[in-house]
Amino acid sequence: MSTEARAGHFPAVDWNGGAFPYRVGHRKLGMWLFIVSDSLTFSALLIGYAYLRASNNWPTPFPFYPSIVFSSVMTFCLLSSSLTMVFGVSASAKGDKAGARKWILATMFFGAAFVVLHLIEWKHLLDEGLRPFFLPEHWAKVFTLADGTPPTALFGATFFAITGLHMFHVATGLIYLAVVAARVKKLKHEDVEISGLYWHFVDLVWMFVFPLIYVLSVDMHGALGH
Amino acid sequence: MPIQETMSKELKVLNIICVLVVIASLALIVVTAVTSGDLLTIDTLFIMTMCLLMAVVFAVSPLLYLKSEGKLPLPGMKKLSTSAPVAAIEDGSVHAAAVESHEVVHEDIHFAGTNKLFVSIWIWLVGLTLLEIVLAYKTMPITFMLVILLGLSIIKAALIIAYFMHLKFERLSLIVSIVPMLVVCICLLAIFFPDSFRSSNLRYKFQEDPPVAPAPVEEP
Secondary structure, X not given: OOHHHHXXXXXXXXXXXXXXXXXXXXXXXXXXXXXXXXXXXXXXXXXXXXXXXXOOOOOOOEXXXXXXXXXXXXXXXHHHHHHHHXXXXXXXXXXXXXXXXXXXXXXXXXXXXXXXXXXXXXXXHHHHOOEOOEOOHHHHHHOOOOOOOOXXXXXXXXHHHXXXXXXXXXHHHHHHHHHHHHOOXXXXXXXXHHXXXXXXXXXXXXXXXXXXXXXXXXXXXXXXXX | OOHHHHHHHHHHHHHHHHHHHHHHHHHHHHHHHHHOOOOOOHHXXXXXXXXXXXXXXXXXXXXXXXXXHOOOOOOOHHHHHHHHHHHHHHHHHHHHHHHHOOOOXXXXXXXXXXXXXXXXXXXXXXXXXXXXHHHHOOOOOHHHHHHHHHHHHHHHHHHHHHHHOOHHHOOHHHHHHHHHHHHHHHHHHHOOOOHHHHHHHHOOOOOOOOOOOOOOOOOO
């Protein structure tokens, strides 16, 4: 008799879980721990960004179009992809593997739309002349304070680092979901659920990146003449 | 004295000690906040976070006790405590079956939540996002804006974690193992934020005249 089976003889209340204390498999627990560590990575980056922002003259260059429109549509895509992923996991829980695959493919569609829109948005900024350690010249002129303090060139570094790392997570998630969709008939329900956890986490991170990076840096008074 | 009675007495003493520590920690937070003068310094934030951590750690035992007695005054908690024995019985039966077949069955699928619930969560998330975009074009002090936006983000994150990531329907021990640890670590990272004000004051001040080299002193 295995340890786990023996543990089952005892009533499973919240704290005396025996060998199966969390009632999740080891893979799912592993994904939760990965999510915890990854959210610390993103928190460190976002807090670092907040630190730099508060200690520098920070430019606020995002126009309503294209930046805010694009990022809002991207947010909508990610939220919808989370919804389709939940439907996929729900179908998988009912044993409907074909339905699960269909919903995971829908999730991948929204995820791919996010990446494409984000790359287009990056291209807008790169075309304006934004680089990781340089601001476009006209930004530098417009955002210089009355006392002569120039805007910090770290804007590009934080922007590309944080959104780039997030985009990398989305791209990795697309590959992950593609593998899950291809092998869904052989996989257990828990494996589909774990891929869902990862995907929701990517969505969750964007819920912080979008307001902190985009919404707080809106060019409200049309300083750049957009 | 029967062992049950002794244990319940010990439990009472333990819970009273825990509650006292919680109250003391919270009181220290208030005292620090009132007397520090400046909230946004690393020292103040560090002491407050530590006290909060102490309060949370020591609150776990009394809260679990209340929950086991079904006295926790929270909406939804009653349902949880009444459904717990049922879940325990289910667990037991699943594992008993596993014992018979000499094979541990992991595929114990418990998926809660209907599609209607998930759609309504999605509508909330989209609505809060639209609110954020509208707020972006309102003129207000950046601190206000930051607090509102972060508040909305945390609500959205909580909705995603609880319903989409299904954590609300997991066992309490998993939630208690994952969430507080993460919150405390993020608070510890955030403590360094006020240092940015100091670092911004170290910067070269452009409004002053640029420094001029002192004129050479003539030797008499």
